[in-house]
Amino acid sequence: MSDRRAIIIDTDPGQDDALAILLALASEEFEVIGITTVAGNVPLPLTEKNARKICELAGKPETRVFAGASRPLVRDLVTAEYVHGKSGLDGPDLPEPAMPLQAQHGVDFIVETLRERASGEVALCTLGPLTNIALALVKAPDIAPKIREIVMMGGGFFEGGNTTPAAEFNIYVDPHAAATVFKSGVPITMIPLDCTHKALTTHERIDAMRAQGTKVTTAAAELIDFFERFDEDKYGTDGGPLHDPCVIAWLLKPDLFSGRDCNVEIETGSELTMGMTVVDWWGVTGRAKNAHVLRDVDANGFFGLLTERIARL
Ligand code: RIB
Numbered sequence: 001m002s003d004r005r006a007i008i009i010d011t012d013p014g015q016d017d018a019l020a021i022l023l024a025l026a027s028e029e030f031e032v033i034g035i036t037t038v039a040g041n042v043p044l045p046l047t048e049k050n051a052r053k054i055c056e057l058a059g060k061p062e063t064r065v066f067a068g069a070s071r072p073l074v075r076d077l078v079t080a081e082y083v084h085g086k087s088g089l090d091g092p093d094l095p096e097p098a099m100p101l102q103a104q105h106g107v108d109f110i111v112e113t114l115r116e117r118a119s120g121e122v123a124l125c126t127l128g129p130l131t132n133i134a135l136a137l138v139k140a141p142d143i144a145p146k147i148r149e150i151v152m153m154g155g156g157f158f159e160g161g162n163t164t165p166a167a168e169f170n171i172y173v174d175p176h177a178a179a180t181v182f183k184s185g186v187p188i189t190m191i192p193l194d195c196t197h198k199a200l201t202t203h204e205r206i207d208a209m210r211a212q213g214t215k216v217t218t219a220a221a222e223l224i225d226f227f228e229r230f231d232e233d234k235y236g237t238d239g240g241p242l243h244d245p246c247v248i249a250w251l252l253k254p255d256l257f258s259g260r261d262c263n264v265e266i267e268t269g270s271e272l273t274m275g276m277t278v279v280d281w282w283g284v285t286g287r288a289k290n291a292h293v294l295r296d297v298d299a300n301g302f303f304g305l306l307t308e309r310i311a312r313l
């Protein structure tokens with residue numbers, strides 16, 4: 001078995017998802033077994049196409065991309081074109097993909113891969129709603145103990161939500177899937193808004209990325225230029241939070257981050273707080289600590305890693 005980290009990326013591209021995928025494909029530490037796509041930022045036909053566009057931008061057309069769930073488990077799909085644009089990948093003009101979409105359903109690919117690979121070998125990196133992961137766990141409960149870990153961008157606590165006052169988008173879109181995942185017993189590292197809101201795409205950081213002058217860094221800067229404007233207006237900051245690449249950066253350089261083990265429960269009853277991640281940061285409930293929750297990141301170190309790596313493509 002190679003000493004590369006075997007990962008499956010589950011994603012709803014999305015400009016920040018794109019940066020995460022580029023970081024993973026640029027890093028030889030990983031074996032990206034496959035990319036499964038889910039409805040989220042935009043509907044599934046666009047997220048799966050966008051994932052293929054990003055793999056071709058990275059010069060990795062051999063990457064296997066799968067389409068997964070087209071809607072949440074229970075609730076109607078909520079999308080975020082207001083952030084990501086109609087295509088979900090507004091910014092640079094990326095060509096229609098020539099590489100194929102795999103015929104197998106993304107959920108079946110996740111199940112099959114986890115059954116085939118050694119126990120504890122494969123990590124799931126989730127960048128969108130958790131629908132595919134929950135479906136895989138329900139369809140094949142036997143895979144739960146075989147998953148090395150789930151590293152997810154999702155949730156928020158001290159920062160509140162970004163879709164409602166209580167809920168972050170990935171969890172809000174499919175709270176029932178999130179509840180299933182957090183009850184699964186699979187080791188989870190949760191990267192919430194409390195952490196990603198400290199990774200801002202400041203002009204200095206993105207100018208440094210653009211200055212690399214490669215096709216990928218130029219396109220990456222254009223993706224960010226489009227993506228950040230909504231949050232800059234909303235938060236009045238220099239730059240917006242770059243959420244999803246934190247998932248890949250955590251696997252590459254965990255020392256850039258800090259957090260603690262906590263109990264996390266998901267609200268699925270109240271419409272007012274639907275999708276809220278209730279993080280017991282102070283350990284007052286005595287409930288089992290089912291997630292390692294990150295709250296801080298060395299933002300300069302994070303952007304330095306991201307820029308250096310994607311400039312290699
Ligand atoms: O709330 C931010 C998350 O929702 C990111 O993953 C973004 O891409 C969207 O999926």
Ligand code: CA
Nearest residue numbers: 014017127128
């Ligand atoms: Ca995403």
